[in-house]
């Protein structure tokens with residue numbers, strides 16, 4: 001029998017680089033939520049996949065940026081922890097940005113000073129000119145310590161095969177740590193809450209600059225095989241509650257329908273969702289709101 005390999009591969013990068021999109025593409029299933037808004041991912045999310053004799057455990061992390069508030073500090077701390085715990089680190093950079101973001105520069109410096117060689121992946125090649133990619137690659141390689149550079153599109157799949165084979169060859173020898181068919185370690189209740197948060201963000205990211213969070217309060221497997229889920233959307237102000245509800249309750253209804261449809265696909269059964277909106281001015285400073293995500297309140 002050939003020797004198996006298994007390793008943790010952290011995906012790090014500035015907010016919006018496409019880390020969660022890449023994780024989902026590698027796993028071939030929606031594991032982490034994605035939005036055009038920065039700071040979508042709040043905590044470490046695992047996506048597990050096989051390549052030949054290797055089991056690759058991808059660790060999606062929140063984007064790394066200069067944190068100001070408590071939740072942001074906890075998110076950035078979780079991201080660096082993800083990088084420290086991993087066998088390999090992939091730094092994802094949005095190549096379609098006109099300039100290298102200061103956040104990206106600080107991650108490059110942080111990896112270097114931590115003595116962590118990383119793989120550089122320039123993402124969104126579908127949206128950039130080739131000449132720009134080469135210049136960007138040169139500039140980043142002169143600043144940081146990268147073992148290899150890949151040009152990819154997490155969206156179209158371009159270049160993902162090469163990146164995956166290279167990572168599969170680089171993870172350490174050892175037994176597989178997860179069952180072959182496991183895709184993630186995220187509890188279903190949390191995944192369901194994340195999906196609703198994604199639908200909320202996709203519709204309202206301009207009106208609700210991340211002052212909302214979602215929790216699954218109840219999860220009931222019914223005799224007819226369907227699942228009934230009750231969730232609470234926490235917002236900080238009455239005006240935000242009105243926005244989430246929408247005229248005649250239309251907004252919350254649309255969010256619920258979109259979340260239900262996606263969950264039915266993932267869970268492969270009928271799903272009923274009931275959504276409630278609660279105003280909690282200080283949810284962002286409430287330790288209870290952090291524990292579901294495994295974030296450190298005191299980071």
Ligand SMILES: Nc1nc2c(ncn2[C@@H]2O[C@H](COP(=O)(O)OP(=O)(O)OP(=O)(O)O)[C@@H](O)[C@H]2O)c(=O)[nH]1
Pocket residue numbers: 013014015016017018019020021022033034035036037038039040041042061062063064123124125126127152153154155156
């Ligand atoms: N054109 C293009 N867009 C992409 C690509 N990869 C990701 N995106 C888009 O970039 C946006 C951000 O993607 P995410 O995967 O949520 O980014 P992230 O790095 O996880 O962001 P945070 O969780 O906020 O740190 C979304 O609108 C994606 O559809 C790509 O290869 N090409």
Ligand SMILES: [Mg+2]
Pocket residue numbers: 019020021032033034040041060061062063
């Ligand atoms: Mg993300």
